[in-house]
Amino acid sequence: MKFNIYRFNPDSDSKPRMQSYELNDIEPGTMLLAALLRIKDEQDETLSFRRSCGEGVCGSDGMSINGLNGLACITPVASLKQPIEVRPLPGLPVVRDLIIDMEQFYQNYRDVKPYLIVNDPMPEVELPQSPIQREKLDGLYECILCACCTTQCPSFWWNPDKFLGPAALLQAARFLEDSRDQAREERLANLEGPFKLFRCHTIMNCVQVCPKGLNPTEAIGNIKKMMVRRSL
Amino acid sequence: MSTFVLEGLRPWVIQRVSAVYIALFLLYLLYSAVTAHSVDFDTWRGWLFQPLNSVSMALFVLAILFHAWIGMRDVVLDYVHNIMLRILVLALIIGTLLGSGLWAFRALLLTVTG
Numbered sequence: 001m002k003f004n005i006y007r008f009n010p011d012s013d014s015k016p017r018m019q020s021y022e023l024n025d026i027e028p029g030t031m032l033l034a035a036l037l038r039i040k041d042e043q044d045e046t047l048s049f050r051r052s053c054g055e056g057v058c059g060s061d062g063m064s065i066n067g068l069n070g071l072a073c074i075t076p077v078a079s080l081k082q083p084i085e086v087r088p089l090p091g092l093p094v095v096r097d098l099i100i101d102m103e104q105f106y107q108n109y110r111d112v113k114p115y116l117i118v119n120d121p122m123p124e125v126e127l128p129q130s131p132i133q134r135e136k137l138d139g140l141y142e143c144i145l146c147a148c149c150t151t152q153c154p155s156f157w158w159n160p161d162k163f164l165g166p167a168a169l170l171q172a173a174r175f176l177e178d179s180r181d182q183a184r185e186e187r188l189a190n191l192e193g194p195f196k197l198f199r200c201h202t203i204m205n206c207v208q209v210c211p212k213g214l215n216p217t218e219a220i221g222n223i224k225k226m227m228v229r230r231s232l
Numbered sequence: 233m234s235t236f237v238l239e240g241l242r243p244w245v246i247q248r249v250s251a252v253y254i255a256l257f258l259l260y261l262l263y264s265a266v267t268a269h270s271v272d273f274d275t276w277r278g279w280l281f282q283p284l285n286s287v288s289m290a291l292f293v294l295a296i297l298f299h300a301w302i303g304m305r306d307v308v309l310d311y312v313h314n315i316m317l318r319i320l321v322l323a324l325i326i327g328t329l330l331g332s333g334l335w336a337f338r339a340l341l342l343t344v345t346g
Contacts (some may be wrong), residue, residue, distance in 0.1 A: 048292070066341075155310065158311060158313075159309075159310070189345060191240075192238050192239070192240050192241060193238065193239065194237065194238065194239060194305075194309055195240075195309070196240070196330050197240060198240035198241070198243075198244055199310065201306070201310070211319045224241070224244065227241045228241070228245060
């Protein structure tokens with residue numbers, strides 16, 4: 001099985017290059033992450049990438065796989081066309097090989113204040129929700145912040161410091177939909193303007209690549225509807 | 233109109249509303265053309281002379297202007313990052329659209345009155 005992997009070491013390389021590797025005796029059901037680990041173990045220990053849980057929960061090993069962002073740990077190599085081309089997530093600075101600098105992504109995430117804001121005095125007990133209120137968070141809370149969606153979005157590529165990107169906007173929707181949150185007005189006002197939300201042109205790259213099967217485009221559409229209702 | 237550059241929701245709503253109007257008006261225009269007795273300038277003038285038609289045509293021109301402005305603005309905000317160049321391109325677009333709009337209204341007035 002053939003692999004073409006993006007390599008860049010800022011200490012010794014002036015520009016990135018693609019390096020070929022070949023693995024034999026691939027067991028059935030092998031995931032891309034396992035293959036990368038084998039390459040690192042057996043052939044080239046300088047190959048660098050992030051990974052942690054290895055089962056699609058932590059979101060560390062997002063990478064561009066044959067041009068589509070995904071998590072290496074839940075992508076079976078047998079499903080991929082060869083040679084398998086592996087690159088770092090596009091649109092963010094490369095630290096080394098497949099490792100990117102996520103700072104801009106986290107900054108945009110922080111911008112939507114991704115936590116409950118409650119102005120009333122906190123009650124002695126929990127803040128209860130009805131099952132219907134809780135159901136509204138389904139499809140929003142499951143995001144693992146792997147950045148696959150945001151770094152597949154051209155609007156984020158062109159304006160990373162101004163357009164928040166699908167992951168941050170999905171989180172904005174998650175707290176706008178939350179019955180316990182009391183900062184709805186401020187949240188919607190924060191998203192006004194031509195850039196933060198409205199650079200989304202509904203091309204749905206985010207939906208195509210989300211490894212958790214979430215739908216940021218729908219969430220963004222719901223935020224737009226909330227804004228219309230708020231201004232009428 | 234230039235305040236539109238700094239807004240998000242309003243242009244987005246206007247773009248959608250104008251798109252619906254443009255689509256409906258084009259259907260109406262097509263229907264009128266197909267059911268017309270003959271296709272010549274006098275029939276066209278007669279059609280435009282009816283108040284409903286001249287007013288809806290003027291609205292159509294307005295809708296096209298707003299729709300085109302918001303669409304072009306989006307392209308510029310996406311791709312033109314140098315601020316001075318961005319202002320220049322936006323001004324050129326506004327000038328072109330306003331000029332075309334005035335020209336269209338002039339043609340409309342001349343057809344109906346002249």
